[in-house]
Amino acid sequence: MKITVLTIKKSLFGLKFLNLLNNEYGQPNAIIFLDQPIRYYYQLFRFVNKRVGLFETLYFSSKRIMKYQKTYHELKKLKNFCWNYNRLSKKTYHVHGDKERDIIKALKNCVPDLLVLAETGIVSPHVFEIPRLGTLNGHPGILPYYRGIDSWKWAIFNDEIDKIGSTVHWVDEKVDHGSILMKESLHPDLIRDPNQMDTILHNQCFNLLIKTIRLLDSHPHIKGTEQDDTVGKQYFKMPLRLERITHRKVKNFQKQ
Numbered sequence: 001m002k003i004t005v006l007t008i009k010k011s012l013f014g015l016k017f018l019n020l021l022n023n024e025y026g027q028p029n030a031i032i033f034l035d036q037p038i039r040y041y042y043q044l045f046r047f048v049n050k051r052v053g054l055f056e057t058l059y060f061s062s063k064r065i066m067k068y069q070k071t072y073h074e075l076k077k078l079k080n081f082c083w084n085y086n087r088l089s090k091k092t093y094h095v096h097g098d099k100e101r102d103i104i105k106a107l108k109n110c111v112p113d114l115l116v117l118a119e120t121g122i123v124s125p126h127v128f129e130i131p132r133l134g135t136l137n138g139h140p141g142i143l144p145y146y147r148g149i150d151s152w153k154w155a156i157f158n159d160e161i162d163k164i165g166s167t168v169h170w171v172d173e174k175v176d177h178g179s180i181l182m183k184e185s186l187h188p189d190l191i192r193d194p195n196q197m198d199t200i201l202h203n204q205c206f207n208l209l210i211k212t213i214r215l216l217d218s219h220p221h222i223k224g225t226e227q228d229d230t231v232g233k234q235y236f237k238m239p240l241r242l243e244r245i246t247h248r249k250v251k252n253f254q255k256q
Contacts, residue, residue, distance in 0.1 A: 001217050003028040004112035004131070006103075006120050009035045009094070012071050014118035017206050018088045019081055024210045030110040031089040034120060036097035051237045059240065071199075100124050107131075114216060116209065117171065128171045133220055135171040136212060138205035140198070142183055143167040145232035147176035152186075152197050153246045154235045161188060161253070166205040168212040170224055175234055179224030181212050194247045 005021070005028045007014030021028060049057040075081055085092050093106040107115070107130050115128060115135040128135035141151025142163040155163045165185040170178035190200055216222060238246070 001133075001213075001220070002111065002113045003116060003213065004030045004032060004107065004110045004114070005089070005116050005118055006032045006034070006107075006123070006127075007118040008097070008120060009033040011119045012068065012075065013202060015083070016075070016202070017116075017118045017209065018085075020206045020210060021213075022082070022088055025213055028089050028116075029112065030091040030093065030106075031085060032093045032095060032103065032106050032110070033085075034097040034103070035094055040097055040121075048237050052239045056240045060237070100126060103127055104130065113220070114213070116213070122175065123171065125173050133216060136181070136209065137169055137171050137176070137178070138209045139167045139169065139176050140201035140205050141165070141167065141176070142185065143169060143176055143180055143232070144227035144229070146235060147232060148235040150235060150238040152201060153238045153243060156191075156249050156253075157238070157242060157246045159249075161191065164191065164201075166201055166208050168205075168208050169227075177227060179226050181215070181222065181224040182208050184208055188253075191250060191253060194250045197250075 003021075003025075005014065005018060007018075018028070018031065045057060045061065048060065052060070082088055091110065093109070095102040095106050097103075103124075104126055107127060112131045114133050115131040117123060117128075117135060117137045123135070139147075139151070141147070142155070142165045145160070145163045146152075146155055152164045155161065162185060165183060167176075167180055167183040169176070169180045172178040184204065186201065186204060191197070
């Protein structure tokens with residue numbers, strides 16, 4: 001099965017997944033890198049700013065940068081971790097994130113059976129409809145209950161520990177909405193350190209994606225289970241005051 005991975009340039013999330021894919025399944029036939037312009041990150045900044053305000057947006061942005069640097073140094077220490085993209089795939093394409101036509105052209109050149117998204121944000125239907133089987137996304141939340149971002153935080157805030165986990169689904173035109181192929185709740189024993197939860201869930205997502213790819217390799221016509229639109233909702237960036245409540249709930253959960 002020919003697999004193409006679509007990711008943002010310099011994404012540690014994408015790089016970790018590509019290493020796992022190589023080790024546990026095999027090389028993708030191609031990697032397409034989106035070189036996002038400054039405007040893309042500015043729009044993200046404005047979107048978060050509308051939700052939580054300027055001070056908290058600056059705080060979350062600086063926290064994200066520090067976490068990126070920490071993860072980068074941790075990955076540099078790992079043995080056999082490959083940083084050379086040319087060794088992780090047979091072909092690599094670099095396209096401008098704003099130029100949909102170039103993305104589509106690169107994808108058609110790959111002729112993939114399956115497209116896997118690895119931290120790309122929202123993708124145009126013209127892109128995710130090209131692969132023969134479809135496009136996969138790994139979501140660090142239990143669908144359909146927790147779409148969007150900060151899923152585990154909202155689940156803890158809502159006292160729904162059983163709805164912390166990961167889901168692999170087909171991509172459609174709505175956010176985190178396509179038919180579900182696999183999902184897995186996080187074991188309660190792993191809910192310990194709020195600062196490690198994102199990493200734990202991303203690793204769970206990676207492993208679930210590999211399992212799904214193997215499943216599709218042997219059963220390519222699996223459609224998955226349609227999501228129930230009447231349950232759950234899309235969540236957005238959690239404000240700092242609610243995040244503090246969530247962290248306290250995690251600590252209280254540990255004492256139980």
